[in-house]
Amino acid sequence: MKNGLTGAAVVEESDGTGNKVLHTQCPFCSVQCKAQIHMQTTPSGAVTYTVEGLPNAASSGRLCVKGLNAHQHALHSERLQQPLMRKEGRLVPATWDEALHTIAERFAAAMTAHGPDSIGVYGGGSLTNETAYLLGKFARIGVGTRYIDYNGRFCMSAAASAGSRTFGIDRGLTCRLADIPLARCIILAGTNIAECQPTLMPYFNEAKENGAFIIVIDPRATATAKMADLHLQIRPGTDILLADAMLKIMLDEGWIDKQFIHERTGGYEELYARMKDVDPAEAARVCGIDEEQIRRAASAYGLAETGIVFTARGVEQQTDGHLAVRAFLNLVLASGKIGREGCGYGAVTGQGNGQGGREHGQKADQLPGYRSIENEADRAYVASVWGVAPEDIPGKGVSAYEMMELMHQGQIKTLFLMGSNPVVSNPNVNLVKDGLEKLDFLVVADMLLSETARMADIVLPVSSYLENTGTLTNLEGRVLLREAALPAPGEVHHDWHILCDIAERLGKGKLFSYTSSEEIFEELRVASKGGAADYYGITYERLRREEGIYWPCPSTDHPGTPFMFSEAFAHPDGKAQFTSLQNSVAKEAVSEEYPLILTNGRVLAHYLTGVQTRRSPTLAARSEANFVEIHPDTARRYRIEEGQWVEIESERGSFSVRSRISGHIRKDTIFVPMHWGGVQNVNLATSPALDPFCKMPGFKVAAVRIKRVY
Incomplete structure (x- = not known):
């Protein structure tokens, strides 16, 4: 069967009874589990769907509740199936020709009146590698703006920058998922695997069966913490102190690998000198836990023969997230637990293509292959692939939230947004909404009418995961091919196809003359060649044959690189780098007026801002x-009862939700999920302060007050 839009093959089979069987891949978390959907037509003509997992190297055929029900949003009656344009204050149906003509006309007018930098481009971490690559190219040489970034800034930027500075390269996991059962100590810092990546839990259960000691660091007693041998229920935002205290104990007790430090690292002497000032007892007091717990954690990790440290948003979504991750990486390097089986570091990616989405050019400072936009050689190479002069590629832009500030200030006057919902996902939502309202022109490409799409001047309908062929890179750095299983409905276009159409109308059609996702990937391969994230040896043909291939993969006869740093790190001298930098970031502090710490996160049934999962009746x-x-003690203090509506307020704004009283959280902390907009949006109260290294907002610490709503 062919999809008439692009000529791309649609993978469709029969189970022998006349029922269709669709082979696909879950669109949600970073595991990227494979699935098949059985479509059965009943005698009355209704269609029923049964979903089951397909064997794959990451999850062995497992699916979680989100994967089992992902098809529901893709097949929902609210799917956008034709362009919408705002006329007389309302979004009404329009033709593609009318919508694209208006976009090109308004973009050209903005460039003439205010310059190309008056246009911003904002992407997402769930886009395929092909679309992420093309979006960066579109922004820089289709439009000519330096202002492009994406919502992955709020997901992986702290771990990415920390990995790059420490190892010389950023890949989510330095080891394989298969190494988890081989580890004798596992640290899960700020990650709730059981709810966010549940199909990975069997790896940790197997590790426990093999005798692993598991440490969970989290202010909440989550489902993941219940698995732990030791739960460090620290005060939000104190992760650096905890990691430093653990390292101090390991140094004092001699639980370090001196040979590894000498042969394979740099910066140790400076770190050692700083560690003299670390007091574990004081760290324990500030962290809000017993010193003996820290000593037990240091002993378990320091003395273990093998070990893996995982971090996620709990550690990373801080205004000192970069240094917090590096503090945990200091533990990894000091212990020598990297570059061998059962050892390593992993940043547990949140979004479906959070890894690949940050490698190929939709970040403000980046070109394809994880090249730097500020490096002359990198610019020259990518320019040669694109067929333009290096000076035609604009310079570095700003981070995602800073783009919102520029909109609010009137510097960015037009925004093209694809696959994201910033009016819910950004911190300090009131400013973000005001900034979007101040735009002269807003275009949103999405499959459903998100809160941000409702504010747009034009909304373009895009294909779903069931309809759009492309590659995604899972949390291991394994590149996977997800092929279309259904033709796109109605007048829906693929996201990459839309970019090509707009570029054509802007007079740049020769640079965007692709007819399939595979053509885009072929160019991506070349653009990434020789870069840190080298995909050159990966082809669609190989992916179909081999299921998935780890990058870096520099040639078509290269097997890929499942295991990193066994012989050398990616810095020019081959050594990893400790950090001895002092944390000078002042976090928002509680006060008499705002006495509680607000932290946020995810729940099992929902994904990101819930635009897709709320369209799934089951989820x-x-x-x-x-x-x-x-x-319970905090609830009694504020006379709050179970299920009661409460108002939570910070200096920036307030929101209202129902209460859920639980002994699983610290008394000084409250937790609110991040999946809802409107009056239930936690980001009405979160802080816009940014990490100075990576521009990650401080989602996990906000000083608030709470009161019941009468």
């Missing part, structure tokens, strides 16, 4: 509305 029924998790 929406599991978590219909937002809530605040609050300790």
Whole structure:
């Protein structure tokens, strides 16, 4: 069967009874589990769907509740199936020709009146590698703007920058998922695997069966923490102190690998000198846990023969997230637990293509292959692939939230947004909404009418995961091919096809003359060649044959690189780098007026801002509305009862949710999920302060007050 839009093959089979069987891949978390959907037509003409996992190297055929029900949003009656344009204040149906003509006309007018930098381009971490690559190219040589970034800035930027500075390269996992059962100590810092990547839990269960000691660091007693041998229930935002205290104990007790440090690292002497000032007892006091717990964690990790450290948003979504990750990487390097089986570091990616999405050019400072836009040689190479002069590629832009500030200030006057929902996902939402309202022109490309799309001047309908062929890179750095299983409905276009159409109307059609996702990937391969994230040896043909290939993969006869740093790190001298930098970031502090710490996160049934998962009846029924998790003693202090509506307020704004009283959270902390907009949006209260190294907002620490709503 062919998709008439692009000529791309649609993978469709029969189970021998006349029922269709669709082979696909879950669009949600970074595991990227494979699945098949059985479509059965009943005698009455209704279609029923049965979903089951397909064997794959990452999850061995497992699917979680989101994967089992992902098809529901893709097949939902609210799917956008034709362009919408705002006329007389309302979004009404329009033709593609009218919508594209208007976009090109308004873009050209903005460039003439205000310059190309008056246009911003904003992407997403769930886009395929092909679309992420093309979006960066579109922004820089289709439009000519330096202002492009994406929502992955809020997901992986702290771990990415820390990995690059420490190892010389950023890849989510330095080891394989298969190494987890081989580890004798596992640290899970700020990650709730059981709810965010549940199909990975069997790896950790197997590790426990093999005798692993598991340490979970989290202010909440999550489902993941229940698995732990030791739960460090620290005060939000104190991760650096905890990691430093553990390292101090390991140094004092001699639980380090001196040979590894001497032969394979740099910067140790400076770190050692700084560690003299670290007091584990004081660190324990500030972290809000017992010193003995820290000593037990240091002993378990320091003395273990093998070990893996994982971090995720709990550590990374801080205004000192970069240094917090590096503090944990200091532990990894000091212990020598990297570059061998059962050892390593992993940043547990959140979004479906959070890894690949940050490698090929939709970040403000980046060109394809993880090249730097500020490096002359990198610019010259990519320019040669694109057929333009190096000076035609604009310079570095700003981060995602800083783009919102530029909109608010009137510097960015037009925004093209694809696959993201910033009016819910960004911190300090009131400013973001004001900035979007101040735009002269807003275009949103999405499959459903998100909160941000409702504000747009033009909304363009894009294909879903079931309809759009492309590659995605899972949390291991394994590149996977997800092929179209259904033709696109109605007048829906693929996201990459839309970019080509707009470029054509802007007079840049020769640079965007692709007819399939595979053609884009072929150019991506060349553009990434020789870069840190080298995909050159990966082809669609190989991916179909081999299922998935780890990058870097520099040639078509290269097997890929599942295991990193066994012989050398990626810095020019081959050594990893400790950091001895002092943390000078002042976090928002509680006060008499705002006495509680607000932290946020995810729940099992939902993904990102819930635009897709709330269209799944099965998933929406599991978590219909937002809530605040609050300790019973704290609830009594504020006379809050179970299920009562409460208002939570910070200096920036307030939101309202129902209460959920639980002994699983610290008394000084409240927790609110991030999946809801409107009056239930936690980001109405979160802080816009940014990490100075990576521009990650401080989602995990905001000083707030709470009161019941009468």
